[in-house]
Amino acid sequence: MSSVKNLRYNFMKDLGAPVLMRFSSLRKKRHPRKLNPDFGPALKSTNRLKEIMTRHYFLSRYAEGAKPVAWVTSGAPVELLRAFDFYTFYPENHGALCGTQKMGPELCAVAEEHGYHQDLCSYARIDLGHYFSGKTPAGKLPKPDILFASNNICQTVVYWYKALAHYWKVPLLLFDTPYNFDKIKEHDISYMVRQFEEMIPLLERVSGKRFNYQKFQEIIYIAKETSITWGEVLATMKARPAPMTIFDAFVHLAPIVSLRGLPVALDYYRTLLSELKERIDHGVGAITNENKRLMWDNIAIWYKMRDFSDLFAEQGMNFVTATYTNAWAETIYYLDVNQPFESMAKAYSLVILNNNLNNRLELMERLIKEYQVDGLVIHSARSCKPYSVGQYDLRRLLMYRLKVPSVVIEADITDSRVYSEGQTRTRIEAFFEAMES
Amino acid sequence: MDYFTGIDLGSLSTNAVILDADREITGFSIVQTGANSTEAAEEALDKALANACIGREQIKGTVATGYGRGSVPFADKKVTEISCHALGAFHLFPDTNTVIDIGGQDSKVIHVGEGGKVLDFTMNDKCAAGTGRFLEVMASKLQVNLDEMGDFSLNAVGEVRISSVCTVFAESEVISLVAKNHPKEEIIRGLHRSIVNRVWSMLSTIGVQGSVTMSGGVAKNKGVVSLMEEKLGRAIHVYTEPQIVGALGAALLSQRKVQCTG
Numbered sequence: 141m142s143s144v145k146n147l148r149y150n151f152m153k154d155l156g157a158p159v160l161m162r163f164s165s166l167r168k169k170r171h172p173r174k175l176n177p178d179f180g181p182a183l184k185s186t187n188r189l190k191e192i193m194t195r196h197y198f199l200s201r202y203a204e205g206a207k208p209v210a211w212v213t214s215g216a217p218v219e220l221l222r223a224f225d226f227y228t229f230y231p232e233n234h235g236a237l238c239g240t241q242k243m244g245p246e247l248c249a250v251a252e253e254h255g256y257h258q259d260l261c262s263y264a265r266i267d268l269g270h271y272f273s274g275k276t277p278a279g280k281l282p283k284p285d286i287l288f289a290s291n292n293i294c295q296t297v298v299y300w301y302k303a304l305a306h307y308w309k310v311p312l313l314l315f316d317t318p319y320n321f322d323k324i325k326e327h328d329i330s331y332m333v334r335q336f337e338e339m340i341p342l343l344e345r346v347s348g349k350r351f352n353y354q355k356f357q358e359i360i361y362i363a364k365e366t367s368i369t370w371g372e373v374l375a376t377m378k379a380r381p382a383p384m385t386i387f388d389a390f391v392h393l394a395p396i397v398s399l400r401g402l403p404v405a406l407d408y409y410r411t412l413l414s415e416l417k418e419r420i421d422h423g424v425g426a427i428t429n430e431n432k433r434l435m436w437d438n439i440a441i442w443y444k445m446r447d448f449s450d451l452f453a454e455q456g457m458n459f460v461t462a463t464y465t466n467a468w469a470e471t472i473y474y475l476d477v478n479q480p481f482e483s484m485a486k487a488y489s490l491v492i493l494n495n496n497l498n499n500r501l502e503l504m505e506r507l508i509k510e511y512q513v514d515g516l517v518i519h520s521a522r523s524c525k526p527y528s529v530g531q532y533d534l535r536r537l538l539m540y541r542l543k544v545p546s547v548v549i550e551a552d553i554t555d556s557r558v559y560s561e562g563q564t565r566t567r568i569e570a571f572f573e574a575m576e577s
Numbered sequence: 578m579d580y581f582t583g584i585d586l587g588s589l590s591t592n593a594v595i596l597d598a599d600r601e602i603t604g605f606s607i608v609q610t611g612a613n614s615t616e617a618a619e620e621a622l623d624k625a626l627a628n629a630c631i632g633r634e635q636i637k638g639t640v641a642t643g644y645g646r647g648s649v650p651f652a653d654k655k656v657t658e659i660s661c662h663a664l665g666a667f668h669l670f671p672d673t674n675t676v677i678d679i680g681g682q683d684s685k686v687i688h689v690g691e692g693g694k695v696l697d698f699t700m701n702d703k704c705a706a707g708t709g710r711f712l713e714v715m716a717s718k719l720q721v722n723l724d725e726m727g728d729f730s731l732n733a734v735g736e737v738r739i740s741s742v743c744t745v746f747a748e749s750e751v752i753s754l755v756a757k758n759h760p761k762e763e764i765i766r767g768l769h770r771s772i773v774n775r776v777w778s779m780l781s782t783i784g785v786q787g788s789v790t791m792s793g794g795v796a797k798n799k800g801v802v803s804l805m806e807e808k809l810g811r812a813i814h815v816y817t818e819p820q821i822v823g824a825l826g827a828a829l830l831s832q833r834k835v836q837c838t839g
Contacts, residue, residue, distance in 0.1 A: 532782045539697065550702040560703035562644050563683060567700060570659035574695045577660075 142205045149199065149206035157195045178453040180381075180425050183388060185412040192408055193394050197237075203227035203282040208347040211284040211304065214397050215293040216315055217488045219363050219480075220336060222401040223356040224347035229282055230398045234270075235263035239442025239554030241277040248555050250275070261523040262555040264300040271307050284308055286346045290315040292494040294526045311346065313339055317489040321496055324489060332485035357477045360484070363401040364475040369409040370396045371469030376416040377460040378511055381425025382433070383416045386459035387449040388426065390440045396468040429456040432575060433512055436462035437504070437534075438519040438527045441549070443556045455572055461511040463504060467492050470503070493526045501534055508542055515575055516546035517568075523553045547571035579637040581835065582625070583827025584618050584652060585661065586610065586645030589681030589709060589794065591617040593625035594824040595636075596832055600668070604629025605821050614648035622651070638831040642823050644682070654834060659687055659698050661826030666790040667693030668829055669822065670814040674787030677776060677805070677813075678823070679795035681709040686779050688786055693826075699783050706742040707775030709794045712801075714744055715768050718751050719761055730769050730800025733762035739771045747771065769800040773808055790814040792822035 203209050207227040212218050214232045221228060238244055239262075247269030248262050254272055256265055270276050287310060289301040298314060305312035315335055318328045340351050373392070376383050384392075392412060395405035419425075434452070436459050441448065452459065471490045476483035492500055507513065518535055520528045535546050547567050551559045578597055585592045587610060595604040606624035610617045618641070626633060641652035642661040649655075658678070666676045667689050676687040684707050688696040705711050716723045737759050741747040747768070754764050772795070789809060795801055796819035806813050816822060 536783075545697075548699070558703060563700060563703060566644070566657050566659065566683075567698075569655075570657040570695065570698060573657060573660045577694050 145202070145204070145206035149202045152202045153195070153199055157198050158191075161191060161194055161198070176450065176453070177428065178450070179427055180419075183384060183412070183415060185408070185415050186388075186391070188408060188411060189392055189394065192399070192404055196398065197278040200227065200229060200278065200282040201280050208285045208349075209282045210286045210288050211301075212287075213289045213293060213297045213301070215488065215491055215493070216288050216290040217336075217484050218288070219356070219359045219401045219475075219484060220339065221288060221343065222359045223352060224343050224349050226286075226347065227282060228398065229284070231267040232263050233394060233398050234276065234278065234281070235266045235554055236440070236442050237277060238266050240445060242443050242556065243275070243277060244443060244552075244554035245557050247273070247275060248557075259522070261294070261296045261300070262552055263523060264296060266554060267300070268303065271304070284310050286310055286343070287312040288315070289313070290317060290488060292317040292488055292491050294493065294524070296525075311342060313342065315339075315488070317485075317494050319494055319496075320490060320499075324486060328489065329482055329485045332489060333481045336481050336484070357480055359401045360475050360480045361477050362403060362406055364473060364477075366396060366400060366406040366409060367469055367472035367475070369406060369413055371473070373409055373413050373416060374461070374465060374469055376413070376420060379420045380433075380512070381423070381427070381430035382458055382460045383419035383424060383426060385426040385449065385453075386436050386462045386465060387440075387445055389462065389465040390445065393465055393468065400468075400472075425458075427453040427456065427458050430458045431456040432514045433458055433460045434515045434517055435459065435504070435507060435511065435513045436464065436517050436519070437531065438521050439464055439524055439553045441519060441521075441551045441559070442554050444551070444559070451568065457515070457572075457575075459517070461507045461513065463492060463500070463507070466503070466507065497530045497534065500530070501537055504534060504538060505542065508538070508544055513544060515571065516544055517571070518546060518548045520548050520550045521553050522551070522558050523555065545571065545574055578635070579835070580629070580631055580635050581828050581832040582622065582636050582639040583661070583824040583829070583831060584621060584639060584641045584643075584649050585658065585821070585823035585827060586614055586618055586641060586643040586649060587658075587681050587823075588644055589713070590820060591621040591643075591645070592821045592824040593618075593621035594821050594828045595625050595629040595631070596825075596828040598832070600829065600832060602825065603631070605818065605824070607818070607820050610645070614645040615650060618645070618649045618651075638835040640827040640831040640834070642827040654831070656827060656830055658823045658826075659685060659700075660695055661823045661830065662792050663687050663689045663695045663826065664693035664829050665822035665824075665826030666792055666814075666816075668825060669816050670788070670790050672788040673790040673814065675780075675785055675789045677780070677789060677791045677796075678793040679707070679709060679772070679776065679791070679801070680793040681713075684708050684776055684779065684793075684795075686776070686783060688783060693829075697783050699779050701775075701779065705744040707772050707779070711744045711747070711772060712768065712795065712798065714748055715751055715765075718748055719755070719764065721761065721765070724797070726765050726769075727797070727799035727801070729762045730766045730798075731803065733760070733766040735760075735763050736770065737763045737767040739764075739767040742771060742775050766800060766804075769798070769804050772801055773804045776805070777808055785809065788814065790816075790822075792816070792819045794820050796820075 210226040248265040250269035251265035399405040474487040641649035646655040
């Protein structure tokens with residue numbers, strides 16, 4: 141790594157980026173968004189979130205040569221990489237960003253032109269589409285020095301990252317998490333711990349840094365605290381009216397996914413949490429007339445976030461919980477500074493998508509009860525097979541056990557070409573009608 | 578006397594029903610939607626009014642439903658076709674527990690509860706498989722009239738298996754079957770079976786309950802209804818004009834709304 145580039149990176153991080161961002165936000169303030177009477181006041185913390193995430197993406201331009209760069213899957217144990225001071229980039233988070241910017245179809249089409257099938261996850265297609273075309277709403281993405289994938293979220297990442305390793309000509313580290321058909325087994329934990337031990341020499345070589353156990357423990361501590369705080373942020377939505385909506389949470393999720401293990405993420409969630417608590421104290425709701433509370437299942441439909449947010453708020457319906465946002469609060473608290481490797485194996489292998497459907501059913505039942513949910517909206521996402529499989533059974537069981545009405549929306553996370561506006565509207569409106577009558 | 582209208586603006590046809598205060602159908606119409614939804618709604622209303630021999634001023638309320646429900650300027654309320662088909666089917670056949678509605682561009686299975694309330698429903702995804710459009714494409718390929726397909730199907734001696742559910746792939750399958758000189762009747766029966774199987778998979782996701790009513794344009798096709806009955810192992814209720822069930826539900830909601838608000 142070059143010391144000049146490192147100096148430049150740190151200069152941009154501490155001084156350059158904040159100045160440039162302030163300048164750009166001053167320009168944007170000339171066009172304030174029209175206020176929607178269905179919503180309460182906007183969260184003040186959102187500005188800070190924008191600053192953090194914009195700076196993170198902005199710095200990616202200066203990361204190459206200054207810091208070792210890793211591309212990481214959303215469910216990978218990034219804490220290990222943080223100990224080597226990697227700049228981490230999350231293709232899935234970038235995919236979501238492309239989705240909100242409505243760039244999904246364009247980038248997916250590029251990957252399809254290169255022979256990738258339409259049925260492949262659209263995050264993967266966007267990422268490969270970026271590789272072939274260089275297009276991104278983030279300006280420029282940093283070239284990876286290493287790829288780090290874990291199959292705790294799906295098997296697709298294994299083949300997707302193998303393709304990336306082939307194209308970028310960089311090593312791929314795979315963290316293999318055995319699926320939990322039942323309770324987690326001791327020999328699975330030792331198998332995963334062994335993998336961490338084997339990763340360390342490669343990470344040392346790529347980063348040029350020695351593994352520092354104490355630093356690693358500190359990172360584990362921060363990651364755990366961040367996850368707990370994120371859990372507390374989500375738990376504020378138990379209040380009536382809920383001080384935020386799940387659509388807010390989908391956006392505020394970015395730091396726990398992309399910056400987990402870094403103090404900036406923890407500080408951010410502490411700020412957000414205190415704002416939310418203040419809202420609860422003053423009875424301020426995210427939507428003005430919260431008369432029904434809903435749960436969301438699966439990843440967001442990124443290109444429809446604003447439309448959905450407005451549509452449901454207009455009906456006085458607020459999403460107060462989601463299995464998706466909960467995933468980063470659910471198992472990371474298993475982390476233990478005194479047993480970092482074992483606890484990390486456990487925390488990352490027990491995530492919702494690597495765990496059996498009974499576990500998911502129990503989780504959904506618990507969330508419905510704890511958050512006093514009146515209805516369930518299930519997104520059957522064409523991209524995410526592990527998340528979408530079993531949804532009809534879960535829905536049937538939940539309707540039977542808890543008598544909670546539900547609707548299934550068939551769509552995709554970022555590829556809007558498979559989304560049908562008319563059909564989805566009809567389903568959602570019929571759901572509203574069923575909830576009203 | 579007061580009258581109430583329901584307009585179902587669908588992808589292929591626009592249907593209107595006029596009810597009197599006693600909830601009796603006094604007039605209805607079925608017109609092609611064509612290229613202009615609002616004009617189709619006006620035309621359907623005018624024809625239904627003529628059919629009922631009443632004037633517009635006697636209409637006390639209108640509810641619009643169907644895909645074009647937002648394009649009916651004279652409606653006081655919009656309600657989804659899911660709620661309307663449930664209520665319409667329940668009104669016609671009060672023992673209805675399940676409604677299978679196969680329309681022009683989508684198909685739905687609805688569980689109906691007390692008073693015609695929707696308990697649960699499922700719809701096809703963004704694909705023409707298992708819809709009226711599927712049959713329309715095939716009818717044109719086989720050069721038969723859409724209305725004759727049912728009779729062709731019932732007269733078939735054998736049956737050809739159509740393996741594709743996708744409209745585009747099934748169409749090329751039909752082309753090869755025609756090239757091999759398979760009788761039209763057998764191909765049509767195979768196509769009907771394909772629709773029934775597609776709808777069956779939707780039925781299976783929410784389950785079939787009790788007495789079944791079929792609505793929508795495809796319910797006019799005796800071939801599809803008979804294969805569906807065979808698959809279900811029981812008779813299905815079909816109203817003489819299954820296309821107007823949604824509009825009837827809308828008219829009933831309109832009547833209910835005016836009654837409630839006085």
